[in-house]
Amino acid sequence: MAKLQPISNITFSQNLLQPWGKTWLDTVSSTVGKAKNANCFDRKQAMDFGKALDPIVGDAIAQMLGGIPVKAPLSQNALLPPVADCVEVGDTRIIGGVRPQNFDMAYRPDGVRIAYDSKTLNDAKSIKKNWQNMINDIAAEATTLHTRFRYALALFLVVIPEQALNDSQAEGIIHTLERMNERFGVDEENHKAESIALVVWDAVTGRISNTIPDIDSSLRIEKYAQRIEEVYTSRYKGLPPHN
Numbered sequence: 001m002a003k004l005q006p007i008s009n010i011t012f013s014q015n016l017l018q019p020w021g022k023t024w025l026d027t028v029s030s031t032v033g034k035a036k037n038a039n040c041f042d043r044k045q046a047m048d049f050g051k052a053l054d055p056i057v058g059d060a061i062a063q064m065l066g067g068i069p070v071k072a073p074l075s076q077n078a079l080l081p082p083v084a085d086c087v088e089v090g091d092t093r094i095i096g097g098v099r100p101q102n103f104d105m106a107y108r109p110d111g112v113r114i115a116y117d118s119k120t121l122n123d124a125k126s127i128k129k130n131w132q133n134m135i136n137d138i139a140a141e142a143t144t145l146h147t148r149f150r151y152a153l154a155l156f157l158v159v160i161p162e163q164a165l166n167d168s169q170a171e172g173i174i175h176t177l178e179r180m181n182e183r184f185g186v187d188e189e190n191h192k193a194e195s196i197a198l199v200v201w202d203a204v205t206g207r208i209s210n211t212i213p214d215i216d217s218s219l220r221i222e223k224y225a226q227r228i229e230e231v232y233t234s235r236y237k238g239l240p241p242h243n
Helices: 014-025 043-064 124-146 167-180 221-236
Strands: 087-095 100-107 114-120 153-161 195-201
Touching: 014 043, 043 087, 043 100, 043 114, 043 153, 043 221, 087 114, 100 124, 114 124, 124 153, 124 167, 153 167, 153 221, 167 195, 195 221
Parallel strands: 114 153, 153 195
Antiparallel strands: 087 100, 100 114
């Protein structure tokens, strides 16, 4: 049995984000022989970008859980982890109370304890068209998780290029996500999440914004890991597989 450890800070380095910013700014598609508009990802690039971020969150959670292994799910439809006590990074199938749902990372030693999903809005057109749909998806995923696993932590990471975001959109996204980022007790609303981070990043420099969201916002990436640790510890400290 592993002992719970303090969680490491979760963040995304400039060295990681800046090459993705170059791809975002470029007109070259990931599909050979095709071009794309500047200031966006094509579909494959957008998926790969999210997959580059997910292991960083998975590694931090695995260390918090006592340095347990990080594994890929057995398959996209596997209902059990590949080994009993591991963090799964990759499409993880969870049968919730509303619908089946694939999350990007999960910890499920005896049923689901943690489920995480990353959400990327990748250009101005996508933000305008899809940000409210993204909010609906987050609420639906949290609801389907909590209605069957009320003690589970629903975690979300929302990542948006700063160059694609205008002030009014930022305000609406921030205020809505802050209202959803406040489920501490297991009897609170199912559509809310235990921890949400909003990362607004500069595609030119690869730096995370210091001003969006505001430094006092609960959505700051600097607060993401601390809240995960606090909520998980309050629900599971002293219970197997932790000693």
